[in-house]
Amino acid sequence: SRQIRLAARPEGRPGPEHFRLEEAAVLPPGEGEVLLQTLYLSLDPYMRGRMSAARSYAQPTELGAVMEGGTVSRVLESRDPRFAPGDIVLSYSGWQSHAVARGDSLRKLDPAVAPVSTALGVLGMPGFTAWSGLLLLGQPKAGETVVVAAATGPVGSAVGQIARIKGARAVGIAGGPKKCAALLEEFGFDAAIDHRAPDFPEQLRAACPRGIDVYFENVGGPVWDAVFPLLNEFARVPVCGLVSQYNVASTGGPDRLPGLMREVLSRSLTIRGFIQREFAAHRPEFLEEMAGWVAEGKVRYREDVVRGLEQAPEAFAGLLEGRNFGKLLVQVAE
Numbered sequence: 001s002r003q004i005r006l007a008a009r010p011e012g013r014p015g016p017e018h019f020r021l022e023e024a025a026v027l028p029p030g031e032g033e034v035l036l037q038t039l040y041l042s043l044d045p046y047m048r049g050r051m052s053a054a055r056s057y058a059q060p061t062e063l064g065a066v067m068e069g070g071t072v073s074r075v076l077e078s079r080d081p082r083f084a085p086g087d088i089v090l091s092y093s094g095w096q097s098h099a100v101a102r103g104d105s106l107r108k109l110d111p112a113v114a115p116v117s118t119a120l121g122v123l124g125m126p127g128f129t130a131w132s133g134l135l136l137l138g139q140p141k142a143g144e145t146v147v148v149a150a151a152t153g154p155v156g157s158a159v160g161q162i163a164r165i166k167g168a169r170a171v172g173i174a175g176g177p178k179k180c181a182a183l184l185e186e187f188g189f190d191a192a193i194d195h196r197a198p199d200f201p202e203q204l205r206a207a208c209p210r211g212i213d214v215y216f217e218n219v220g221g222p223v224w225d226a227v228f229p230l231l232n233e234f235a236r237v238p239v240c241g242l243v244s245q246y247n248v249a250s251t252g253g254p255d256r257l258p259g260l261m262r263e264v265l266s267r268s269l270t271i272r273g274f275i276q277r278e279f280a281a282h283r284p285e286f287l288e289e290m291a292g293w294v295a296e297g298k299v300r301y302r303e304d305v306v307r308g309l310e311q312a313p314e315a316f317a318g319l320l321e322g323r324n325f326g327k328l329l330v331q332v333a334e
């Protein structure tokens, strides 16, 4: 098996020196286990948190351990009666070409329902994050304005499209003109703003003439600064991620907390952080609804597929800088 292990903890941007590619023997599966070959590895922003020893909602990856991650894998050998060689499953095998997993940790995928890679994107964890955070926390109503950044990614693109299904106006924020064009043409957003434009705050204001009712927070930083003054009374802010901050070692600067709290009070804002697994009980409902929307073409998705496990570290660094264009996947085997 080829494996990518955590070699060192990065300060700032992760680079090749923080990863180590190794060969390891492929072990036979024990009772109740299956031997898997990785087809697709999902690269996700949360992995930056696992590389760091800082306190978070999950344990950090140990130094020298295989990097964690969701995978779509093929069963090669099975000692669990529910799986047979050739089955395709959703697994959490991490950054490696082969893995042994317990059968009860796997979900069998049906390639006839949707391309299997979607189990890592629109029909997987990122899609569920969008669906649960927007519908259970954001609760957009018809005619309201919903704003989301990282809007061409798997979370943001689903947020905007679900907002439109609910009759809201969707304003997407993305990096660069190509991504903004995709927001309008591929994903059907009502407006698209480039956060790198020098007059980004003014453009955002112009795109939200009736203010913002739901801001689905994916990025933090200067985008949040531009959004905050536009939030309406009773606005909801599901805090999903702060990807602009993940490579930032410390956040100094003036204390703006009192001003924030004053506005939370005077505008009756709801700012609510969440980790998607909180809503795990809703996963079957999500899968049914989202699979329907994808089949009907109401929710579209975009994938950015990089070939070869050895490409994962560089592709991952790019994800935190917006070099991906759609759900970032590594194709590890055909």
Ligand code: NDP
Binding pocket: 044, 045, 046, 125, 126, 129, 149, 150, 151, 152, 153, 154, 155, 156, 173, 174, 175, 176, 179, 195, 218, 219, 221, 223, 239, 240, 241, 242, 243, 244, 245, 274, 275, 276, 277, 319, 320, 321, 322, 323, 324, 325, 326, 327, 328
């Ligand atoms: P994306 O594929 O959207 O990738 C991240 C994107 O963030 C980049 O492509 C880039 O897009 C944008 N970005 C990076 N740096 C900045 C910056 N400085 N300012 C503005 N935008 C930036 O990732 P996902 O859809 O997988 O994830 C989106 C967010 O959701 C992340 O914050 C992630 O951590 C969070 N998340 C949270 C979960 C939860 O349970 N709470 C679960 C899953 C994801 P662009 O080029 O358009 O700027």
